[in-house]
Amino acid sequence: MTWEVVIGIEVHVQLRTARKLFCGDSVVFGDPPNTHVCPVCLGLPGALPTLNPEAVALALRTALALDCTVHETSVWARKNYFYPDLPKGYQITQFEQPLATHGRVVFDGRARGSEVRIRRIHMEEDAGKSIHDRFHALTAVDLNRAGTPLVEIVTDPDLRDASDARAFLTALKHTLEYADVSDCNMEEGSLRADANVSIRRLGDEALGTKTEIKNVNSFSGIEKAITLEVERQLELAESGGQVVAQTLLWDDHNERLRAMRSKEESHDYRYFPDPDLPPLIVRSADVETARAAVPELPRARATRFGEQYGLSAYDAGVLTQSRDGADYFEDVARATGEAKQAANWVMGPVQALMNQRGETTSTFPVVAESLAELIRMVDDGSISDTVGKRVLETMATDGRSAPEVVATEGLEQVRDDDALAAWIDEVVEDFPEEISRCRSGETRLVGFLVGQVMRRSGGAADPRRVNELLRERLHP
Ligand code: ADP
Numbered sequence: 001m002t003w004e005v006v007i008g009i010e011v012h013v014q015l016r017t018a019r020k021l022f023c024g025d026s027v028v029f030g031d032p033p034n035t036h037v038c039p040v041c042l043g044l045p046g047a048l049p050t051l052n053p054e055a056v057a058l059a060l061r062t063a064l065a066l067d068c069t070v071h072e073t074s075v076w077a078r079k080n081y082f083y084p085d086l087p088k089g090y091q092i093t094q095f096e097q098p099l100a101t102h103g104r105v106v107f108d109g110r111a112r113g114s115e116v117r118i119r120r121i122h123m124e125e126d127a128g129k130s131i132h133d134r135f136h137a138l139t140a141v142d143l144n145r146a147g148t149p150l151v152e153i154v155t156d157p158d159l160r161d162a163s164d165a166r167a168f169l170t171a172l173k174h175t176l177e178y179a180d181v182s183d184c185n186m187e188e189g190s191l192r193a194d195a196n197v198s199i200r201r202l203g204d205e206a207l208g209t210k211t212e213i214k215n216v217n218s219f220s221g222i223e224k225a226i227t228l229e230v231e232r233q234l235e236l237a238e239s240g241g242q243v244v245a246q247t248l249l250w251d252d253h254n255e256r257l258r259a260m261r262s263k264e265e266s267h268d269y270r271y272f273p274d275p276d277l278p279p280l281i282v283r284s285a286d287v288e289t290a291r292a293a294v295p296e297l298p299r300a301r302a303t304r305f306g307e308q309y310g311l312s313a314y315d316a317g318v319l320t321q322s323r324d325g326a327d328y329f330e331d332v333a334r335a336t337g338e339a340k341q342a343a344n345w346v347m348g349p350v351q352a353l354m355n356q357r358g359e360t361t362s363t364f365p366v367v368a369e370s371l372a373e374l375i376r377m378v379d380d381g382s383i384s385d386t387v388g389k390r391v392l393e394t395m396a397t398d399g400r401s402a403p404e405v406v407a408t409e410g411l412e413q414v415r416d417d418d419a420l421a422a423w424i425d426e427v428v429e430d431f432p433e434e435i436s437r438c439r440s441g442e443t444r445l446v447g448f449l450v451g452q453v454m455r456r457s458g459g460a461a462d463p464r465r466v467n468e469l470l471r472e473r474l475h476p
C-alpha cells in the first residue's frame, strides 16, 4: 500500500510591540514574575480592554508579507477554557472572521519554489506561563506574558514531508525577520510552531485523521517529531489500526512524543464575539501604510541580486541571509562599483572576521564606506590582497580607516625595482641550492622563492613584479 503524508502547520508569532494587546503593560522577556500586570491582563472584574494600534499595524504587515487578503472587518472572539495561566477564563482571539486569509509562502524544499497556501492569519493575545519546576510539588504562575500580542498563521494541509515542513518554516521565519514584525526568537517562545500530521492512501481525496504535535522549540525538533509521528501512523495503518485524533507533546530531551490529551473540538471552546470590543475595522489607508512598510523580501531580493549584480544563486542566497547583511553588501557594491569584489569580500574575509569576533553585520565596526575604501586600495594595487585582509582586521580592532592603517604601518605595496631587488638579493644568497635546482629546470621552486621574498618584505612586495624580477635573475 502506498501512503501519502499530509502536514499543516500552525505558527504563533509574538509581534514586536512595546506594549500588550489590550492594556498598557510592557512586553519584556525575563523580568521578575508578575511585574508587568494590571487589572486588564489580570482579568479583574470591570476592567475593559483597549486595542493597541501598533500591534494591528504589525499584524497587517505580516499578512501582506505573506501575500494575504486583508479583511476590512474582523471580529474579536472569546475562546473559553479554564487554565491557571488564563486569568480571565477566556483568550481574546479571532475565530469566524479573521484579519486575513488566502496567502502563500514559497520555499525551497525537496523541490525549488514549492508553495504552501496560508489559510488564515488572525490576531490574539498570549496566555501567561505555568512554571512547574520552580517550587517542589507546586505550579507557579507568571502573568507577565498574559496579553502579549500574537498572530497565528495557519497553513493549508499542503506539505507532504517532514523536511519540507522544516524548509517552509525556515522560509517563513526569514520573511518575518525581513518584515521586522517579530524577533522570531524560538528559545524565548516568540515563534512557536505546531504540526498537524495525517496519512492517506495515495490518490484519496479525503484527509485522514490527524494528530497535532505541540511543544517543539526548534525547526530540527519539528522535523524529527514529524518523522517519528509519520512512522508511527504508517505502522499503525499497515497493521490495520486506526489513528486517533489527539494532541502529542514533543519531549525534546528524549526525542519522543507523548500523548497529551484527546483533541478538543472547536465547539468545546464556546467561541462567541467579545462584547467588550467592537469589530476591528481596517481602512484601506491602513493597508497601504502597512504595505509600504513591507520591504523587498528575501526571495525577491536574491533574484534581483542575481540579475543586477551577476551573482550565482548560491552567492545571492548567502548575501540575503539577513536584511542587514544584504544592505551592507549593497552599500559596498554601490560604493565600489564592483559587485563581484564586494560579494567576495563580504562573504570571505568580512564574514570570517565576524565569525571570529562573534559578531553580525549590525555590530561589525567596519561600515560599508570604510570597507569600500579598503577594497579600492586593493583594486588599484596600493596594497596587496593579503595585506588588505590584515588591514581589515586592524580596522575592526581600532576603528582606523584603511588609508590611515596603510600609511602609519607602512603597508603600501612596494613596486619599486630597487627595493624589490634588495630582498631578492637576500633570498638568492640564503637559498643557493634552491636557486641552482630552479635553474636546472625545477620551476615549481619559483613559487617558494617568491614566497621568501614576500616574507622579507612583510607582505608588502608586489608579488607579480617579484616573480618577473626573479625569473630574470634565474635566466638572465
Ligand atoms: P482544528 O479544527 O483541529 O484546529 P483546522 O481545520 O483548524 O483543525 O486545521 C488546523 C491545521 O491543521 C491547519 O494547518 C490545517 O492545514 C491542518 N490540517 C487540517 N486537517 C488536516 C489533516 N487531516 N492532516 C494534516 N493536517 C491537517
Ligand code: MG
Binding pocket: none
Ligand atoms: Mg485550529
